[in-house]
Amino acid sequence: MANPVVVGVDGSSSSLHAVEVAAVEAGLRGVGLRLVHAFGWPSMRPPAGGPLWSPAAAGVRELVDGTLVEAEERARAAAPHIEVAREVTVGEPLMVLEIESRTASLVVVGSRGLGAFGSLLLGSTAVHLAAHARCPVLVVRGRPDPSGPVLLAVDGxxxxxxxxxxxxAEAFARGADLVALHVWNAWSERAYEGPGDPLNVVVDVERLREEEQRVLDETVAPARTRRPGVTVERRLVRSRVRPALIEASEEAQLVVAGARGRGGFSGLLLGSVSQALLHHAHCPVAVVRGGEGDS
Known part of the structure; x- marks a missing residue:
C-alpha cells in the first residue's frame, strides 16, 4: 500500500484546518489519510499507581474520540473518496509525528496548536518536524490564493x-502553474568561484546575473523535462532573499522550499530562509529535506 498522508490532530482550529488540507493532498496522491493524536501526561509522568495511559480513568477518552470524529468528518467532507484511519498513541507529539514521517508520503500540521506556547506565531511542532521529518512537511498557514501558482524557492x-x-509534482497534481523564483544580490556567496576571484574585487554585476540565470535554468530543466505539462515561469529577482520570497507568497497557493540551502552552517537542519517562510509566508509552506548526505 502506498504511504499515507499523516496529519497531526490536537483539536485546535488550526489542526482541523490542517486535516482538510491533508485530505485534499491525500486525494491528489491517491493514498489514504492517517489522523494521529498523540497523548501524554503532563511532563510525561503517569499517575501514581496507574498505567502509563488510562483514558477511561482520566476522563479524556470521550474528548479524544470527539476530536477524532470531528477531524474525520472534516476530512471526508474535503475528500469524500479517500480512506481515513485514526491513530491514538501515547507519546510526546513531536516524537510521535517524527516516527510517523518514516512511513508517510507527507506530514501535515497546523501552524498553531494547543498548549502552553499557543501565543507563538508558529508552533514548535511545525518547526521541529520541518527540520527532522523523514518526508516532506506541509505547514498550513496564511490565506492562500486558490488560483495562484505553486511557488518554488530555488537556491541551486x-x-x-x-x-x-x-x-x-504538486503543481501537476493541482493543475496549477509553477513559479520558480531565484533571488540573488551583488554580494551573493555564489558571486565567483575559484581562486582568481577574491571577495574584495569589484563584482561584475552583469556577469553575476548571467551566472544566477544559468543556475535557475539548470535547476528547473530536469524536472521540467519530466513534467512537460506544467507551465513554468522562471523568475530571477535581485533582492534580499527572505523578503522577496515572503512577498511572492502573497499570490501563491503553496510555497515549496528545501530544508537547507547554500551558505548555511552544516550543523543546522533548517535554514534561515525556510524558517522565515514558516513564520511569515502568506500561504501554506512545504519544507522538503534533501538526502541524508546532502549539504
Whole structure:
C-alpha cells in the first residue's frame, strides 16, 4: 500500500484546518489519510499507581474520540473518496509525528496548536518536524490564493533537488502553474568561484546575473523535462532573499522550499530562509529535506 498522508490532530482550529488540507493532498496522491493524536501526561509522568495511559480513568477518552470524529468528518467532507484511519498513541507529539514521517508520503500540521506556547506565531511542532521529518512537511498557514501558482524557492543547491521535484509534482497534481523564483544580490556567496576571484574585487554585476540565470535554468530543466505539462515561469529577482520570497507568497497557493540551502552552517537542519517562510509566508509552506548526505 502506498504511504499515507499523516496529519497531526490536537483539536485546535488550526489542526482541523490542517486535516482538510491533508485530505485534499491525500486525494491528489491517491493514498489514504492517517489522523494521529498523540497523548501524554503532563511532563510525561503517569499517575501514581496507574498505567502509563488510562483514558477511561482520566476522563479524556470521550474528548479524544470527539476530536477524532470531528477531524474525520472534516476530512471526508474535503475528500469524500479517500480512506481515513485514526491513530491514538501515547507519546510526546513531536516524537510521535517524527516516527510517523518514516512511513508517510507527507506530514501535515497546523501552524498553531494547543498548549502552553499557543501565543507563538508558529508552533514548535511545525518547526521541529520541518527540520527532522523523514518526508516532506506541509505547514498550513496564511490565506492562500486558490488560483495562484505553486511557488518554488530555488537556491541551486544539491540538497534542494528534492524540493524541485516536489514542487513540480504538486503543481501537476493541482493543475496549477509553477513559479520558480531565484533571488540573488551583488554580494551573493555564489558571486565567483575559484581562486582568481577574491571577495574584495569589484563584482561584475552583469556577469553575476548571467551566472544566477544559468543556475535557475539548470535547476528547473530536469524536472521540467519530466513534467512537460506544467507551465513554468522562471523568475530571477535581485533582492534580499527572505523578503522577496515572503512577498511572492502573497499570490501563491503553496510555497515549496528545501530544508537547507547554500551558505548555511552544516550543523543546522533548517535554514534561515525556510524558517522565515514558516513564520511569515502568506500561504501554506512545504519544507522538503534533501538526502541524508546532502549539504
Amino acid at each position: 543547491s544539491a540538497a534542494g533537488a528534492k524540493a524541485v521535484e516536489f514542487a513540480f
